Amino acid sequence: MLRSGIIRRLGLVPNHYRLGFKGNGMTVWNIPDDRLQEAGERIGAMDFVSHCYARPRHLPDWPYNLFAMVHGRDRGDVIDKVNELSHELSECNQGHEVLFSSAVLKKTGMRLAI
Template sequence: MPKPVDPVDLALIRATQAGLPLVPAPYAAVAGALGLTEQEVMARLAAMHARGVLRRIGAVPNHYRLGWRANGMTVWDVDDAFIDMLGERIGALPFVSHCYRRPRHLPHWPYNLFAMVHARSRQDAAPQVAAIAALLGDACRAHDVLWSTRILKKTGLRLPPPGPDQ
């Protein structure tokens, strides 16, 4: 079975795992540090994404610093016959940052669809929750909102620095 990444890909992962540089041309800056062209960096990242080595490249904002203090994980008890179709629709809403299906843990936890919403206040988030409820309609039996009380450290996997054999 072939290795999922070559040494250049591995160096690229290490160079970007803490984030892209905050400069006007971040891919060019990474390219310069690795002795590659900007196009090579973008092509390699795209290829690793296509192979499933990278899940995504995106910003990870601190919602609190942006003034979005009402961050709520909405949880829904949705009919299993409709959850995939409805989950796709909920996940496509512009105010939902992520949406996913989870197993129920009956009898205490009936919820199987989770969708994160962000607003400046809980009052501002209420129409978002109502819009999700309206979209789910009769396929939804119950829901709740779990409001964030603090921000947790958001980091993904971090590879160690290269060893002597790398």
């Protein structure tokens, strides 16, 4: 299945909660559209970012177009890392927020019925 391309790769996914990474926050960024690709590549290269996506804005209520999940041992650790990202993006960051989860409602991998 690997050779035919049905499966791209096999890998392990650690349980980051059990490893002590309990302070996880989805960061949302307001980045000029002409700088979005560059900013996404810079954020995505950080070792503490696991997901990085471009998403449409929903003006006037939601100006954010770049989303990145930041992992840390606790909320303070996440905030420190978000400050690092903010410094990295200082010339193109027009605002950002950190959204912390209040509860895990579902946490499973992708499952396919074949």
